[in-house]
Amino acid sequence: MTRRISLTQYLIEQQREHGHIPQELRLLIEVVARACKRIAISVNKGALGEILGSAGSENVQGEVQKKLDIIANEVLIEANEWGGHLAAMASEEMEGIYVVPNRYPQGEYLLMFDPLDGSSNIDVNVSIGTIFSVLKKPEGSAGVSESDFLQPGSSQAAAGYCVYGPQTTLVLTVGDGVVMFTLDREQGSFVLTEDQVQIPEDTKEFAINMSNMRHWDTPMKRYVDECLEGSTGVRGKDFNMRWIASMVADVHRILTRGGVFMYPWDKREPNKAGKLRLMYEANPMAFLVEQAGGAATNARQRIMDLQPTQLHQRVAVVLGSKNEVAQITRYHLEAEQQGA
Ligand SMILES: O=P(O)(O)OC[C@H]1O[C@](O)(COP(=O)(O)O)[C@@H](O)[C@@H]1O
Ligand SMILES: [Mg+2]
Ligand SMILES: [Mg+2]
Incomplete structure (x- = not known):
């Protein structure tokens, strides 16, 4: 108590x-x-x-x-x-x-x-x-x-x-x-x-703005497609989806009951790393999520390791339950190695 x-x-x-x-x-x-x-x-x-x-x-x-x-x-x-x-x-x-x-x-x-x-x-x-x-x-x-x-x-x-x-x-x-x-x-x-907030390592709940699906990179689409396949697909379990469109509310849900939140890079503005801001959205949320036993990456690297170059810098964000973040990050790194 x-x-x-x-x-x-x-x-x-x-x-x-x-x-x-x-x-x-x-x-x-x-x-x-x-x-x-x-x-x-x-x-x-x-x-x-x-x-x-x-x-x-x-x-x-x-x-x-x-x-x-x-x-x-x-x-x-x-x-x-x-x-x-x-x-x-x-x-x-x-x-x-x-x-x-x-x-x-x-x-x-x-x-x-x-x-x-x-x-x-x-x-x-x-x-x-x-x-x-x-x-x-x-x-x-x-x-x-x-x-x-x-x-x-x-x-x-x-x-x-x-x-x-x-x-x-x-x-x-x-x-x-x-x-x-x-x-x-x-x-x-x-x-x-x-006083002991902990994010479960595994989850069956993901959060992403699905309306942007056609603009995503292949590894992102692969991950979400596999979630959508549910218990008959490679993941072998049914996933639920939530998207509040307030990062703060989506992250609050993840700190409360687990889940994974994604705001990836997409093809509409290829020179923009993502929508969310590194200094006052991604970094503070990454710190909280890691401190609660979760993980936070930009789909390739740990967010908190990124060296900022601009105050209003944008970044892709994948954060929440550790094992899901690891899987999404792995899909991106594998695709990169294969030159996709
Ligand atoms: O409408 P979209 O693209 O799904 O965006 C939702 C995202 O944009 C944001 O609202 C950006 O925050 P601001 O309201 O501070 O600009 C995030 O909180 C949220 O995750
Ligand atoms: Mg914001
Ligand atoms: Mg704002």
């Missing part, structure tokens, strides 16, 4: 008893959690809060911004800029990095976020979320620049997400397993509800 302690209590205990959460990092996580609570309040207001619909602008990647994309981005910046734990922030919704103004105390950490993941689900009242990743500013670098952010996912000090669904749940790793906190609205605090 998980002890019902608050996020603050949990972090203080971790800091005192295990010493692996520095004070600065603990406070930074608490600020992010407070921002998520504010975003949850806006999300819940729906049409009453005038937060639905498009903002009439585009972000740096040419995607139409929803009002809530902008609200969530502002909430995260405002909450974090005066906290004293950060040197700079980067977001899916901002072209360049946001350096903490020097009228505020400066810290050693770098925060990256997808303020609102699953934007297409906002107006239809389906789960959405906030994803975040924390890096330490490289030692000895004076000031802060975009290149300080270009560290592989294996350097993350912490990562997590908050899913705004039937419940608001904050999921966190600081590199020592994965924990989940549910927002208690009466108390206004995140309460620990799961």
Whole structure:
């Protein structure tokens, strides 16, 4: 039975008893959690809060911004800029990095976020979320620049997400397993509800946007075809499929009951590695999934080993139950060896 302690209590205990959460990092996580609570309040207001619909602008990647994309981005910046734990922030919704103004105390950490993941689900009242990743500013670098952010996912000090669904749940790793906190609205605090998140190694559930099937590469199509063949095919078992179109909600399901999530490279834009963003979607989710005993690759290599070259870099993503991820990755590597 998980002890019902608050996020603050949990972090203080971790800091005192295990010493692996520095004070600065603990406070930074608490600020992010407070921002998520504010975003949850806006999300819940729906049409009453005038937060639905498009903002009439585009972000740096040419995607139409929803009002809530902008609200969530502002909430995260405002909450974090005066906290004293950060040197700079980067977001899916901002072209360049946001350096903490020097009228505020400066810290050693770098925060990256997808303020609102699953934007297409906002107006239809389906789960959405906030994803975040924390890096330490490289030692000895004076000031802060975009290149300080270009560290592989294996350097993350912490990562997590908050899913705004039937419940608001904050999921966190600081590199020592994965924990989940549910927002208690009466108390206004995140309460620990799961402290040993584990993804089963095998699964019968896959998640992919099937409408893109004709654009996939051969190994991807092979894997999904074999799942669809069910118990009479080579896999010898029937598979179920889910696709929420909010990565945060799909990953939450996988952390809860297993499964495999795929957003592969496809032929429509061959020069684009994938749809999802490495720094504030793939890396934090890969960290969480690995910490829960799962695996995450770009169909060839471990995601957290990739050396980023750009802040808004895209990547193909295959993550979840270890054995399925290994199989999909193997299909891609074999095809490559055979020159397909
Ligand atoms: O509509 P599609 O192509 O299936 O895309 C769904 C994917 O796009 C995303 O919504 C991208 O996130 P944003 O809403 O932050 O742009 C992922 O969460 C999700 O997995
Ligand atoms: Mg997203
Ligand atoms: Mg987003």
